[in-house]
Amino acid sequence: MTISFNHTIVAARDKQKSAEFLAELFGLPSPKPFGPFLVVALEHGASLDFADVPEGEEIRRQHYAFLVSEQEFDAIYGKIQARGLQHWADPGQRRPGEINHRDGGRGVYFPDPAGHGMEILTRPYGSGG
Structure with missing residues (x-):
């Protein structure tokens, strides 16, 4: 299976x-x-x-990561910037307004309206680069 x-x-x-x-x-x-x-x-x-x-029930923050193409990254990140959405290069939110270049790709973290941690990346972590 x-x-x-x-x-x-x-x-x-x-x-x-x-x-x-x-x-x-x-x-x-x-x-x-x-x-x-x-x-x-x-x-x-x-x-x-x-x-x-x-209402009144807690929403536990979850993390959702999406592998995207370079072109999709450009389009999505362009919307993030155009909307003035908070975003970070790292999950600890110590590098605001930046993207990362892990494994030779690009990645960025941002919140959704419910407060979940969203991430887009162009190369899987550990894939080298």
Whole structure:
């Protein structure tokens, strides 16, 4: 049996706002409703299924990293800059307004509307460069 990642549920205060933020930033199709979720479809059949968390319930910060092409990085990072979104070269947020060049690629971290840590990178970590 071949095992592959299929989906994960992303907690949000406003699933519409969070799902549309990611879909628009990444140039993906508009989110589609599925039961109580708003689904953002990724390549290879994987999806992020956004769900509203009841008021007063804590949203635990999660980290979501996306491997993108150089051209996709340029487009997404251009939107991050144009919108004045906070972003960092490192997960510890010690290098604001920068990108990293790990393994000969590029990477950047930024928050989504629910406060989750998002990351785009052009080379998998440990791939050399």
